[in-house]
Amino acid sequence: xxxxxxxxxxxxxxxxxxxxxxxxxxxxxxxxxxxxxxxxxxxxxxxxxxxxxxxxxxxxxxxxxxxxxxxxxxxxxxxxxxxxxxxxxxxxxxxxxxxxxxxxxxxxxxxxxxxxxxxxxxxxxxxxxxxxxxxxxxxxxxxxxxxxxxxxxxxxxxxxxxxxxxxxxxxxxxxxxxxxxxxxxxxxxxxxxxxxxxxxxxxxxxxxxxxxxxxxxxxxxx
Numbered sequence: 001x002x003x004x005x006x007x008x009x010x011x012x013x014x015x016x017x018x019x020x021x022x023x024x025x026x027x028x029x030x031x032x033x034x035x036x037x038x039x040x041x042x043x044x045x046x047x048x049x050x051x052x053x054x055x056x057x058x059x060x061x062x063x064x065x066x067x068x069x070x071x072x073x074x075x076x077x078x079x080x081x082x083x084x085x086x087x088x089x090x091x092x093x094x095x096x097x098x099x100x101x102x103x104x105x106x107x108x109x110x111x112x113x114x115x116x117x118x119x120x121x122x123x124x125x126x127x128x129x130x131x132x133x134x135x136x137x138x139x140x141x142x143x144x145x146x147x148x149x150x151x152x153x154x155x156x157x158x159x160x161x162x163x164x165x166x167x168x169x170x171x172x173x174x175x176x177x178x179x180x181x182x183x184x185x186x187x188x189x190x191x192x193x194x195x196x197x198x199x200x201x202x203x204x205x206x207x208x209x210x211x212x213x214x215x216x217x218x219x220x221x222x
Contacts, residue, residue, distance in 0.1 A: 002026065002036060004046035013041045017122055026050065027116070029124030032057040055120050060086035062166040062220040064144075065211065066093050066136065068173035069100035070203045077204045078171075079108055081117035083125060085211040086220065092130040093170070096178035105129045133181060142188060144168055147214065149206050150178045150193035167218060169210045171203055 004012065012018045019041050024122035026036040026048065026158055036048035065087045082090055090112070108127045116124055145169070148170040152209050170191075177185070185191045196209050213222040 001037075002048040002050060004048065006044050009042060009046040012038070013046060014043060020107055023051075024048065025054065027122045029116075029122070029154075030057065033122050044112070055122060059123050060088050060125070061215070061220060062144075063087045063211070063214060064089040064091055064166075065207065066133075066146075066168055066170040067203065067207055068093055068095045068133075068171065069103045069130065070174060071100060071128035074202070074204045075100065075103070075108075076083045076111055078207045079111050079127075079207050080115040081204070082211065083112055083121060084119045085208070086121075087125050087211065087214060088123075089126045089128065091128040092138065093133045093136055094130055095133050095173055097175040098173045100173075103130050134184070137184070137188060137191075140188070141166075144190065146170055146191045147192055147194050147210060148172075148177070149196055149210050150182065151200050152182065153193055153195040161221055167214060169207070169214055171207045171210060174203060179207045 012022075012024075018024075018038060020038050022038045024036050024038070025215050027033045031055055034053050035051040035151065037051060038046065039049045040047035063086070065082045066079075067078055067090075070078075079090060090108065092105075094106070105127050107123075112125055112127060115121075144166040146168045151172075172181075182193075185193065189199055194208055194210070194213075196213075201209060
């Protein structure tokens with residue numbers, strides 16, 4: 001039996017006008033998708049009875065997205081599309097040129113859940129707390145390579161090899177990476193600067209483009 005929160009009950013029974021007997025698709029990010037029948041329906045509470053499994057857990061490739069937060073609406077787009085495109089972890093990073101509103105990981109995780117509900121994903125990417133880019137690079141795990149989207153390489157070949165294994169994509173803020181950050185990234189053997197074509201892309205577009213390239217060359221789209 002699965003009890004519903006106040007917000008869930010309000011949405012299902014107040015907004016969607018569902019009632020006892022309705023069957024919903026349930027997922028928790030770990031156990032795939034299951035049917036759940038409404039057995040109690042109230043304005044502020046409800047209860048679902050879990051029935052049979054309808055889909056297994058489909059885990060995404062071991063891909064992280066690191067991005068510098070931008071304005072809220074654009075950050076929401078980045079998070080939503082990252083879930084749709086299939087990432088395992090989302091890491092907001094604070095760079096020299098980051099200029100965004102205060103970011104809360106719990107709010108972003110709630111947006112992850114909404115995006116997964118919309119696109120039928122059964123896996124929920126983890127959202128890390130915002131961290132400074134230098135600290136993230138200093139604690140980088142062995143065996144994971146990093147593509148960083150570098151507007152200074154505009155028009156030149158991407159240059160990233162299609163090697164198997166864990167990966168990550170890094171997208172900078174409006175204005176790109178500072179010269180010091182670019183130089184610092186160049187010293188890291190696990191980091192490869194890539195071009196996303198002849199035009200400078202907005203942060204949210206760059207994230208979508210880079211994740212797509214990674215999925216095509218190394219992910220589960222091949």
